[in-house]
Every structure is written in C-alpha cells, then in structure tokens.
Amino acid sequence: xxxxxxxxASRWWSLQVSAVGSVLFASLALIPDQLLAxxxxxxxxxxxxxxxxxxxxxxxxxxILVMIVRLIPQRPPAAGVLSSKAxxxxxxxxxxxxxxxxxxIALTMAVAGLKPDEGKRNISYLDIVRVPTSCYGHTGPDxxxxxxxxxxxxxxxxxxxxxxxxxxxxxxxxxxxDRPHQLAAVTRLTFNIGVRGYCxxxxxxxxxxxxxxxxxxxxxxxxxxxxxxxxxxxxxxxxERTQCLTGLPA
Numbered sequence: 001x002x003x004x005x006x007x008x009a010s011r012w013w014s015l016q017v018s019a020v021g022s023v024l025f026a027s028l029a030l031i032p033d034q035l036l037a038x039x040x041x042x043x044x045x046x047x048x049x050x051x052x053x054x055x056x057x058x059x060x061x062x063x064i065l066v067m068i069v070r071l072i073p074q075r076p077p078a079a080g081v082l083s084s085k086a087x088x089x090x091x092x093x094x095x096x097x098x099x100x101x102x103x104x105i106a107l108t109m110a111v112a113g114l115k116p117d118e119g120k121r122n123i124s125y126l127d128i129v130r131v132p133t134s135c136y137g138h139t140g141p142d143x144x145x146x147x148x149x150x151x152x153x154x155x156x157x158x159x160x161x162x163x164x165x166x167x168x169x170x171x172x173x174x175x176x177x178d179r180p181h182q183l184a185a186v187t188r189l190t191f192n193i194g195v196r197g198y199c200x201x202x203x204x205x206x207x208x209x210x211x212x213x214x215x216x217x218x219x220x221x222x223x224x225x226x227x228x229x230x231x232x233x234x235x236x237x238x239x240e241r242t243q244c245l246t247g248l249p250a
Contacts, residue, residue, distance in 0.1 A: 102177060102178050102179070102180045102183070103166070103170075103177065103180075103183070105180040105184075106166060106176075106180040106181075106183035106184040106187065107159070107162055107163060107166055107184075107187070109180065109181070109184035109243070110162050110165075110166065110183075110184040110185075110187035110188050111158055111159055111162050113184065113188050113239065113240070113243065114136060114137075114158060114162060114187075114188055114191060115136060115158070117188060117191070117236055117239075118136040118137040118158075118191065119136070119137075120135055120136050120151075120154055121133075121134070121135065122135065122148055122149055122150070122151070122154065123146060123147070123148050124143050124144060124145050124146060124147040124148075124149070125145060126145060132144065132145050134147065134149055134154075134157070135149055135153070135154035135157050135158060136154060136157070136158040136161075137161075137191065138154075138157045138158070138161055161191075162187055162191075165187050165190040165191060165195055166183065166187045168190065168195030168198075168199075169183065169186045169187055169190055169195060169198055169199075170183070171195075171199075172195075172198070172199035172204060173186070173198075173199075173204050173207050173208065175207060175208065175210075176207065179212075179247075181243055181244065181246040181247050182207070182212065182215075182216070182244050184243060185216070185219070185240045185241070185243040185244035186198060186203070186244075188240050188243075189203075189219060189222065189237075189240055192222065192233070192236070193222055201218070201222075202215075202218045202221070203215045203216075203218045203219065206218060212248050213245065213248055215244070216241050216244035216245045216248070217241065219237045219240050219241040219244060220234070220237050220238070220241060222237055223237050
C-alpha cells in the first residue's frame, strides 16, 4: 500500500476546499444551536443584507470550486516525494472533494424540495397531533407555541434538520454518498417516515443491492396515513420518486 505524505497533501487546493466544505457541513449537523446564537448576535443591519438562501449558495459555490481547482495545475511534489505518492494524494483529495461536493449538492436540493413540501410558519403552532411545530416542520424542546422566528432563522433550522436526516440516511446507506439526487430524495422522505423508518425499509434494501430504480419506485408505498391513502402524501412521494430517478439509466 502506498503511504501518503499528508504535509504534501495539505498543499493541494482540492483538499483544502474539500476540508472547508466538510467543516461547514459538519457544523450545520453538530452545532446548529451555536450557529443560530452567532446569527442572533450579528447586528440587525448586517443580517438584513444576508440573503435567506446564502447557505444554499455557499454549498453550491464550494462544489463548483472543487471541480475548478481539480483542473488547475498545482505545485509539483517536493523533492524526494515519489510520483506515485503524489498521485495517491491527488486521487484521495479529488475523491474527498467529490464526496463532500455531492453531499453539499444533495443537501441543497433536499432543502429546496422540503420548503414547498413542509410549508413555513414563522409563528410556532400545534400541528394536527398537537406537537409544537415551527418554521418548516421543525419540532423539539426548543419550540414554544407562539414563538416568532425570522425567515433567516427558519432557513437555518431547516438546513440543520435536513443535514441531520441526510447524515442519518448516509449512516445506513453509505452508497448514497456519491449519488446526490438519490440522497436528496431520501432526505426528503425521512422527514415523513424518519431515518429509522428509511433504514429498515425496502428502499434501503434495494439500494444496498444496487437496484436503484426498484428502490425509487418503492417511495410510492409511503403514501398512507391512518390506514388510508392521502393525496397530499401521494403527490409528495411522486415528486421524491422523480428526483430519485434522476440520472439513473433507463
């Protein structure tokens, strides 16, 4: 096995950009409360100039940047470093960048789809089963009925919730890591059936066996509530299935 000189690897731009993307993605999943607190500490006039979709644009920009820096000639390896070692470093950096980029794209697509699916209410309320709910279907001990959240706060909460669901789906279906369309569709589905529900589903089993189209078709099975078919769920599953089938061979 070829060893890697990580001091040399740290000089590759693709690895540096990938590291930035990984840190941002991990922060959204692991420290959302601290990020929200930092946002609230910013002066109101500064927050007013930050677009509501800024997080989406950052993820997309990092993915594009990773692709660009892979095409730019970079400094040659230091004297004494074998070319095979440099090739291994470059290959691993490019692989890490592609996976980080795919996850960022999947998260962006999932958030875009979840917004119309979930709908947004800035004032927290009790849902139909009397669970305190805020923004885009966010629930938890931090939700108090009657509490107001800004559009930017709702955006951050949605991205945090989506990142957690995405990470949970990847934990039981790691083969989704380089399939952003399928990962985005699964992330949206888990908002309804939960990460555990997905991980024990026939969808996950089909994906694990490489039966991608069969797995996407099984989305439609989750259109029932209380033992009856719900049209809203059927339409939502159809949209998710369409996204899931994107990029798959006919």
